[in-house]
Amino acid sequence: MYSQFVDTGAQGKSTGQDASEQERAFQARIDEGISIEPKDWMPEKYRKTLVRQISQHAHSEIVGMLPEGNWITRAPSLRRKLILLAKVQDEAGHGLYLYSAAETLGASRDELLDALHEGRAKYSSIFNYPTLTWADIGAIGWLVDGAAIMNQVPLCRCSYGPYARAMVRVCKEESFHQRQGYELLLEMVNGTDDQKAMAQDALNRWWWPSLMMFGPADGDSIHTQQSMAWKIKRHTNDELRQRFIDQTVPQAHYLGLEIPDPDLRWNEETGHYDIGEINWDEFWNVVNGNGPCNRERLAARRKAYEDGAWVREAAQAYADKQQQRRAAA
Amino acid sequence: MSKDWPLWEVFIRSKHGLSHKHVGSIHATDAEMAMNNARDVYTRRNEGASIWVVPSAQIVSSAPGDKEMLFDPSNDKVYRHPTFYEVPSDVENM
Ligand SMILES: [Fe+2]
Ligand SMILES: [Fe+2]
Numbered sequence: 557m558y559s560q561f562v563d564t565g566a567q568g569k570s571t572g573q574d575a576s577e578q579e580r581a582f583q584a585r586i587d588e589g590i591s592i593e594p595k596d597w598m599p600e601k602y603r604k605t606l607v608r609q610i611s612q613h614a615h616s617e618i619v620g621m622l623p624e625g626n627w628i629t630r631a632p633s634l635r636r637k638l639i640l641l642a643k644v645q646d647e648a649g650h651g652l653y654l655y656s657a658a659e660t661l662g663a664s665r666d667e668l669l670d671a672l673h674e675g676r677a678k679y680s681s682i683f684n685y686p687t688l689t690w691a692d693i694g695a696i697g698w699l700v701d702g703a704a705i706m707n708q709v710p711l712c713r714c715s716y717g718p719y720a721r722a723m724v725r726v727c728k729e730e731s732f733h734q735r736q737g738y739e740l741l742l743e744m745v746n747g748t749d750d751q752k753a754m755a756q757d758a759l760n761r762w763w764w765p766s767l768m769m770f771g772p773a774d775g776d777s778i779h780t781q782q783s784m785a786w787k788i789k790r791h792t793n794d795e796l797r798q799r800f801i802d803q804t805v806p807q808a809h810y811l812g813l814e815i816p817d818p819d820l821r822w823n824e825e826t827g828h829y830d831i832g833e834i835n836w837d838e839f840w841n842v843v844n845g846n847g848p849c850n851r852e853r854l855a856a857r858r859k860a861y862e863d864g865a866w867v868r869e870a871a872q873a874y875a876d877k878q879q880q881r882r883a884a885a
Numbered sequence: 886m887s888k889d890w891p892l893w894e895v896f897i898r899s900k901h902g903l904s905h906k907h908v909g910s911i912h913a914t915d916a917e918m919a920m921n922n923a924r925d926v927y928t929r930r931n932e933g934a935s936i937w938v939v940p941s942a943q944i945v946s947s948a949p950g951d952k953e954m955l956f957d958p959s960n961d962k963v964y965r966h967p968t969f970y971e972v973p974s975d976v977e978n979m
Contacts, residue, residue, distance in 0.1 A: 593949075595946065595948060595949050596949050597949065642929075645929065646929065649925075649926050649929060652909075652911065652926050653909055653926070656909045656910045656911070657909075659892065659910065660910075664889055665889050665912060666888065666889045718909075721909075722909065725908075725909075729929075729930070868890070871890075871914045871918065872890065872914050874914070874915075875914035875915040875918075878915065
């Protein structure tokens with residue numbers, strides 16, 4: 557999802573026998589639904605896994621501003637510009653809530669940012685695709701934020717208190733993101749033939765990458781079991797992906813758009829939509845740094861950070877000077 | 886690589902008469918910037934009528950290990966709760 561590759565340091569989950577008494581007590585608390593708070597004892601692997609998961613999530617929010625930021629100056633009306641600005645600003649906020657949650661686990665903000673800028677940290681594969689037309693802004697809100705909501709709502713009940721609370725804030729803000737995207741596309745499909753074609757083209761390009769957001773298929777997702785036992789993941793990748801598909805296909809029909817999958821059909825028996833094969837080669841390619849925009853995204857992040865260096869230094873120098881003056885007075 | 890700006894905890898009081906509530910943290914070089922950053926990050930939807938920012942390093946908190954020492958003494962004082970007392974059911978409004 558927004559954190560697609562969270563290594564738990566273990567394959568499968570650790571079993572009762574080799575766990576220490578402390579670990580068993582910890583697991584018992586989680587099973588009872590008692591939230592884990594920053595100062596509580598926790599297994600080192602739990603702490604590390606969470607830092608990884610929360611920081612991947614934070615990085616995704618931050619890098620996720622780039623594809624949409626690309627269209628702020630070219631929004632077709634003042635109304636749309638205000639909406640897009642507010643949405644992108646929210647994503648910055650989401651990133652900050654999440655960095656703040658990661659810091660409660662002892663992570664340093666600067667170290668997390670360094671890891672991102674040096675390409676050592678992951679962020680969601682979805683943000684390595686380009687936004688070619690205005691309709692892409694609609695498709696991102698509808699599909700990408702839609703998929704994010706699907707993943708984030710269950711995380712409001714995850715075992716780590718600060719993460720769960722950050723997710724509650726995020727989810728409250730997320731729903732306008734999806735709705736503005738859908739409304740944007742609704743306007744386009746009711747516009748000229750060219751506008752409708754543009755909307756269809758956006759769906760064609762964003763559909764599959766959106767499904768890939770949920771991460772590898774369950775069979776290839778070796779860390780799921782441990783994460784589920786720790787309740788920092790509440791549903792498997794395939795479960796969430798299926799829910800997203802079932803929810804989204806009728807919404808596409810309402811728009812009069814076609815899902816770009818010839819194998820898509822309703823399955824009476826299971827009560828779900830069946831889909832064609834996901835192109836996992838493409839997925840791994842993007843994950844491993846070779847998507848259409850990986851290099852561009854990282855370069856943009858680095859430039860923004862480096863260009864801001866003098867501001868950070870000046871602010872610190874000013875604060876130091878003020879403090880010295882107060883001390884001298 | 887630069888060093889982290891100091892961390893501040895943010896507390897917001899909503900309009901509904903409740904106490905200030907912890908909402909998260911932000912980084913800032915001084916109190917004024919902490920206030921501005923808290924406003925931008927935690928009150929984009931009119932959530933707050935008042936903001937407190939406190940340097941995280943200044944917060945003293947209880948340790949999980951002290952839980953028994955701190956909270957057990959109140960555990961057996963059932964007479965502090967109204968349900969401890971029996972009042973005949975014909976007595977109304979109590
Ligand atoms: Fe977000
Ligand atoms: Fe969003």
